[in-house]
Amino acid sequence: MANVKLIDVTEEDAGQRVDNFLMRHLRKAPRTLIYRIIRKGEVRVNKGRVKANTRLNAGDVVRIPPVSVPDKVEIVESDIPYAQLKRIEDSIMYEDNDLMVINKPSGVAVHGGGGINWGLIEVVRVLRPLAKRLELVHRIDRDTSGCILIAKKASILKELHAQIRADKWDKRYLAIVTGQWPKKVQKVDLPLRKDHLPDGGWKVSVADDGKVAISFFKIEQHLKGCDLVSVKLKTGRTHQIRVHALAFGCPLLGDDRYGDHEVNKKYRPMGMKRLALHAQFLGFTHPGTGEWMLMEAPMYADFTQIIEALSLSKS
Template identity: 75%
Template sequence: MIPPKAQLIEVTEEDAGQRVDNFLMRHLRKAPRTLIYRIVRKGEVRVNKGRVQASTRLKNGDVVRIPPVFMPEKDVVLESDIPHSEMQRIEEHILYEDKDLMVVNKPSGVAVHGGSGLSWGLIEMLRLLRPLAKRLELVHRIDRDTSGCLLIAKKASVLKNLHEQIREDKLDKRYLAIVTGHWPKGMAKVDLPLRKDTLPDGGWNVCVAQNGKPAVSYFTVERRLKGSDLVSVKLKTGRTHQIRVHALSQGCALLGDDKYGDRAVNKQYRPMGMKRLALHAQFLGFTHPVTEQWMLMEAPLWPDFKHIIDVLAE
């Protein structure tokens, strides 16, 4: 479907502070993310008649021009498109829910949203599970292979408030991970800038680079394991693949990391039941935008993660 002409949308107070890419994803829900970034990069998206970047934050009263775009033929995800067992699994792992927001213990292997060849992800499932909710939006993202706490807003005002907390470093995000090898003694803080590079085949990679964006992670060894360590990680910044690349920089790639880890090492652990990335978003703390109460959510470990810890325990 092709819109007959470009759309001109005025930014309301509720959407003020939102990034351009997130604003476009809401208004072009069925458009692939690659398309959204492409029309921004080519200058087809304008704010107050000027070119912008995907990361530009909108202000109240801004006028956003959204160009006509080709939309996928199949522009609606139906409940019949998703296995019932997947829907049921997500319903059973909603950790908290009220009229303003919800927190889900996301399984490993489930993308947070559709795109890049995927017709559906977690947010599409939640919209089907909560058909009366006028608006469900991801507050943040975690990798497809990472399990654990994911925060979803039900109102624009709630989304805006939580995004402000993220920008002001007020969210408490803590992870559990299993690293291959033993973590260096005394190495608690990893403060290394990260850069995201595009590869010749169209893919991308994250690496430590002096001209990258600032990234700080705090690692604590929770338990020594056979040939590995269970570590907790607290993030000060939230860069793409930050934990995975910071761990790799210390010679301790994450167990099951197919992108940055050692394939031969990962293969050794698969018979033990760990066939995915050993990274779990265990704790998520934030101030509730409406009640103003501090909330600390904990996502229980999934069975495969608990099992590998028991297997590797010394």
């Protein structure tokens, strides 16, 4: 069992969330463990209790309780199948000395933990062993495909997080919703609350005491029994698109948590065996060059095939 750690927050880490700070220092710890020790008050900042989304300031002292995971985990190439390494390498859409943008495949978690041996960030650290600090700038669900941004330097990470907080990002998704999306509903402004369950899991639901969550839906194409919609996010809450779509009776196709299992089963033979949600566009200002970058992640084959199949089968 490790001892209590007291870690000083540097200028490079200023502005980072407590949960992200802990995930970097406890890389092999399951996410559920990290959130549990925060909730129980075992993690302290300047001797005070904090929440997972508390932002750190330079000079803060973070107390990390003893947890039974190694301080550092060296992931060697043999730990991750070569096919997966190649799959992620082939998914890199853009890369320079400061950052990279990846078209994440569906089914790949953004990081390991919670029973998952490795995720996207662990793969990238194997692919780029000379990069001293590779960090996720944001997250998307394991079953969601599309744009994800990784920073290579602490200064770049800090600036990109500042852009997120200032609402200077452009995040747009493509989704297939079951049923017909109501034409008059374009802006969805419904607060969301994340509740932890006794079994260690959690769920997200619309609740008056939840956090502000705003999505803008636009119908792109009517399909047989479904609609293809684009969604622009004003906020980035966990499962925001999925729960907002459910609130209007149109859960996402292939959603095994909030969707209709019988409907999902019906479309599975057509090749859509996962969540029909794709992070298509990601826009941000490059911290190093000041250039506005709008990245577009091409849809994966299963997504394009189900759109074609439902378009052709329309009567």
